[in-house]
Amino acid sequence: MDRPNPYYVPSKRRPKMTSEAELAAWMLAERTIEDPETGCLYWTGAAVNVGNVYGMVQGTNGVPDYCHRIIGRAYLGLQPDEVIDHVVSRGCSGLGLCINPEHLEPTTQAENIRRGQRWGKVAA
Ligand SMILES: [Zn+2]
Structure with missing residues (x-):
């Protein structure tokens, strides 16, 4: 099985959670490792490589979803038609595995592509 996450650690048992806020808090507290240099919080669970590597987790509705989108909805008011930018100017490494809300x-998709070109990385 493809395992694109270099920070992967075997899963602890996940408690039953019904709200996305609860899930997001658990993800940050229990399933990340902090990079001391950047402050990035890298997801330590399953991941997919879709050009950039992103964490995936089973949502509270049972459907797998991107970790950064769950964090975005729980902490940042992410709307369905928006994407999440990993903001390098705030210290982020830009790796898709980071789910630090800060x-x-x-x-928007267009703004994210524009920023990606400015940073010289693939937009995600
Ligand atoms: Zn980061």
């Missing part, structure tokens, strides 16, 4: 910002 490094993430909801934005």
Whole structure:
């Protein structure tokens, strides 16, 4: 099985959670490792490589979802038509595995692509 997450650690048992806020808090507290240099909080669970590597987790509705989108909805008011930018100017490494809310910002697809070109990285 493909395991694209270099920070992966075997899963602890996940408590039953009904709200996305609860899930997001658990993800940050129990399933991340902090990079002491950048403050990035890297997801330590399952991940997918779709050009950039992103954490995936089963949502409270049972459907797998991107970790950064769950964090975005729970902490940053992410709307369905918005994407999440990993903001390098706030210290983020830009890796898609980071789910530190302080490094993430909801934005439009067009703005994210524009920023990606400015940073010289692939937009995600
Ligand atoms: Zn970060």
